[in-house]
Amino acid sequence: MLSYDELTRPERELWDAFPEGRRVDLRTGSPEDDRVADGGRWGPERTVRAAVIAALLLDANAAQPGVVASLTLAGARISGPLNLAGAQISHPLWLEDCWFEEGVNLFGAETRTIAITGSRVPGLEAGSTRIEGRLDLLRSTVETGTVSAFHREISALSLTHAHVTGGMILNGATLSAPEGWALSAGGLVTDGGVFCGSGFVAHGEVRLLGAQLLGGLFMRGARLERPGPRGVALALDNAVTSTLEFSRGFTANGTVRLRGTRVSDNLSFEDAVLNGPPDGDGPALVCMLMQAVDFDLTLARPPSGTVDLRGAQVSYLHDNEHSWPDVVELEGFVYGSIRVAVAGERREAVGRPDSVAHRMRWIRRSPGYSPQPYEQLASWYRTAGHDDDARRVLLAKQRHRRRTLQPAARAWGRLLDATVGYGYRPWLAGVWLLLLTLLGTLAFGAGTPTAVKAGEGPRFQPLVYTLDLLIPIGGLGQRAAWYWSHGPLEWLSYLLIAFGWILTTAVIAGVSRTLQKS
Incomplete structure (x- = not known):
């Protein structure tokens, strides 16, 4: 139990101010003397023991009737560990421009607003x-350090399974744990x-696995540096949130x-700038199975690593x-609309x-062949009323698929492509039919065929004869009445019959493929 008589002058000033919620400012007013980075040189006139702060927050000096007690201290060197693990604190804590010798332990505590701004803290444990x-x-520097005599942290700021009913303000803050977690907040609510934002820097991984950030996460202009051995700058797996904003110069040197x-x-x-892991071995952005309404990926420059959108839905x-x-x-990436900036x-x-x-x-930037990206893109074009573009996409899908097939199947695919465009360009069959009809009409018109039965049957018509050869179903009477006994025109007739069957088969296969949307 602390005695008032053993308190130092700045501690007595804080003790007396606490019940009335008055602010105690130990700063000199000189910018050079008040630099928090040099707080280790501040003398006894600016030193307050952490034990005194803990005692006040635990009601060692009762509040005055009609006023709200709070601990408000600026410009102090705080000696010793501030250990409030498991405590129930009913008073706000406001510390500004303070320098902590040791870390702060709030593990399992129930407390009011905590504000440690513009300060240097060697580790803040606030799990549960x-x-x-x-x-x-705001503007504080939190580093890895020791938060108790037996516990050295691997994270600078720990909020694992913590619950903050208000917001969290880390604008301008620096969290430093190059070999561990700058922020460890799995399960945070x-x-x-x-x-x-506003100059926030993290040296080490920012870890928010399964967090529920109901008011959103805003990292405008933030920098995530030195992600540690795993190369992950920000891990937000399985989180639930309203908004994620990584914009206006946000830079991640890690996944x-x-x-x-x-x-x-x-x-x-x-x-934003997504540089990926510093060694270049790893993805820049992983959004597997992610769900969002509006997904804005208008980056400042191309990512240096892979972007993984498998199974995402936007x-x-x-x-x-x-x-x-x-x-x-x-x-597996599904989207309802793609938008670009125009004017x-x-x-x-x-x-x-x-x-x-x-x-x-x-x-085609996606490795290997998968039909789903093509089908998704075609679906978007169809929904937008651009059916011709949708058919071009599906034709490109078949051409990509063809490269994965065996030689015989590739040959058949090339034939389908050339004749009917896999069913997405049926007019090609008409072009081939017109060209072959013109070739046969001209060639057969320059020769004299042999009648099957002399003096019987219809008169020879080169055009009708050519069509009779090309159309394998039914008959126009010419092929049964006339033939070529030898020479090139005999081989041409056989060739036209073969082309007729090929065209018919290709048309049927292409139309069937289109109807099945394969």
Whole structure:
């Protein structure tokens, strides 16, 4: 139990101010002397023991009637560990421009608003903590350190399974754990927004597995550096949130992983930079099984690693010329609309002269062959009323598939492609029929055939004879009445019969394929 007589002058000042919620400011007013980075040199006149702060928050000095007690301290060097693990704290804590010798332990505590702004803290453990209010670390530097005599943290800021009823403010903060987790917050629940912008920097992995960020996560202009041995800058797997905003200069030097994440509104990477792991061995963005309404991937420059969208579902996809790296995983990716920026406005990306060719190049960035990306793109074109573009996409799908087949099947595929465009260009059969009819009419018109029965049967008509050879079903009477006994015209008649069967078979196969949407 602390005695008032053993308190130092700054501690007595804080003790007396606490019941009335008054602020104690130990700063000198000189910018050079008040730099928090040099707080280790501050003397006894600016030093407050962490044990005094803990005692006040645990009601060692009762509040005055009619006022709200709170601990508000600025410009202090806080000596010793601030250990409030498991405590029930009914008073807000406001610390500004303070320098901590050791870490802060709030594990399992129930507390009010905690604001540690502009300060340097060697580790903050708040796992399983419930904060009725907000957590404010504005402009603070939190590093890995020791939060108790026996526990050295591998994470700078730990909020595993914590619940914050208000928001979290980390704007301008620096979280540093190059060999571990800058932020370890698996299972975190926040009712308000999480703000990590305005110069926020993380050295180490930001880990939010299974978090429920009901007010959204906003990392505008944030920088995620040195992701550690796993190469992951941000792990947000299986999280549930309203908004994810990684925009306005957001930079990730490591993998951004959103596997299984559900976003009820928008997910934005507008003007972001996704560099992927520093060694280049790993994806830049993983969104497998992710769900979002609005997905904005209009990046500032192309990602340096793979973008993985397998199984993702979005209603609106926004992209630009920088969105896609050399390798894009698209199998199972479902979208309702693709939009691009035109004259400063986002418009549906159909109707442009190079639309289909551009999207074909996009799909071909996906390794191997998968029919689903083609079918999804064709479905989008059909929904937008561009049936011709949809057929071009499906034709490209068949040509891509052909490269995976055995030689005989590839040969048959080339024949289907040349004759009827796999059923998506049936007019090609008409072109072939016209050319062969013209060839036969001219060739047979220059010769004299032999009658099967002299003086009987119809008069020889080169055009009708050619059509009779080309059409394998039924008969026009010419082929049964006339024949060529020798020479090139005999072989030409056989060739036209063969082409007739080939064209008929190709047309039937192509139409059947189209009807089956295979």
